Amino acid sequence: MNRTLSEQELVRREALQKIRDLGIDPYPAERFDVTAFSSDVLANFDSEKGNYQEVSMAGRLMARRIMGKAAFAHLQDMEGRIQIYVSRDEICPGEDKTLYNTLFKKLLDLGDFIGIKGHAFTTRTGETTIHVTELKLLSKSLRPLPVVKSTKEGETYDAFSDPEQRYRMRYVDLTVNPQYREIFKRRSKIVSTMRAFFDRHDWLEVETPVLQPIHGGAAARPFETHHNTLDMPLFLRIANELYLKRLIVGGFDGVYEFGKMFRNEGMDRTHNPEFTSVEIYVAYKDYVWMMEMVEQLLEETTLKVTGGTKVMVGENEIDFKGPYVRMSMYESIEKYTGIDISAMTEEEMRQVCKQLHIEIDDTMGRGKLIDEIFGEKVEDHLIQPTYITDYPIEMTPLAKKHRTAEGLVERFELFVNGKEIANAYSELNDPIDQYERFVDQLELAKRGDEEAMALDMDFVRALEYGMPPTSGLGIGIDRFTMMLTNQTSIQEVIFFPQMRPEKTAEDAEAEAKEE
């Protein structure tokens, strides 16, 4: 670590040494007990009651206004910022004024963690403030934070706003842009609310392998890795569906898993290589039941997380209160194009695509053509939560054949604001049918489809032992969080989105030498 230190970093390192010279440990080991968060005091302090007369708080020193023998500053803790008032003779009652004159005024910097004790009062300008009687350095910061200033009117100056910097140094982002903490608190609440919902129904939270010898359960390209001792390739899971269904076979009638999935595909503002989904499987149910369950789940989650069932997503107000509109895929296409394709042959559909100016190629089968028409002409219109049901069998090798309609499966996807956020089936539990569907996938793979599903004979064996009729569901947590936080980029709801490695000066130098 021989990087050149900036002037401000040098100043802080010198201050660190001077603090040690004073006999003060800049990184003390002992605990500092906190009795209140800033938000508690700001919400509940009442100068007439005179509460909060002995509070102990801790956080980062975020702004200082020194006026000789007294100073105002802001302390930022997990719940917000509160002003503190530090006067020299208050924290240094004796002759020795070092703590104020030297430590507080000279050697502390913005970003340092401090602990304070004192009492709440209201300043002349009406701001609730902590009058500090004791002050202790808890951890010295050696790099200057970006200084983001904002006025009482809410105007912000010099915001730390470069997305690259914000994502690479999320710790800085969360510190100086605390409003972004709210997104992640909400994300956490979404997960905990859903978990509580599932637990209340006595469904079991489980964990299944992330490292899988066969990547199944979805159509996507996987990450491949290698296990040294076993000397075999392993894949990071693209889905956990087949494992969860094995647990249904084993006799757990309801299982769910929140987990990371990994897909080795493009990255953009709606795709990160690793993302979180929740999948749930419930025995003796079908996809019709599942639609009702999802309505309850999303309505409850939205209500508990946001306080209402309606959320603004961009320009649109979305209402997650059920029931949601249900439309079969064919109906939706007829509604938005005026064309009924349900009885058409592949060739007739090609004509329809041409008529609608949809680009297609010869490799596309009937299922793919339907999907293209749907993607081009229907998806964008599905703003309020809408179930699209009954998909072509070719696209869905793990779903049960439709109970009445030929060539379709019992599947629905939930679309909100033009985007899919949930996918569910009446799960295929006929082992012979499942085997044949896998074989069809192998044919696709032979024709060059990199996303075709691999044959998982152990899964077929499990089905041969018998799986009860089951309904399964997957929800993309990242995308649902985007909706409930009104974000348009997945990177904003993931703490550490995938980035290319940062190129340091040393790297550049090493590269230059190689050439």
Added chain:
RNA sequence: GAUCCUGUAGCUCAGCUGGUAGAGCAUAUCACUUUUAAUGAUAGGGUCCUGGGUUCGAGCCCCAGCGGGAUCACCA
């Protein structure tokens, strides 16, 4: 993958027709015991993303590369 935009001080940004870099905040020193984008004075701070090229001279022009963003394409 394609196109466009972008990279200058710790942060946010200027930088004219090519003439060896500037502001605000932050930092340092001084003053100031109810301030709040605190104030006043003074000072310091730069691998102008990287590597080539053109030129007497490049932050600026040209070429190549790297990072990031946006749009499109691809993709559950």
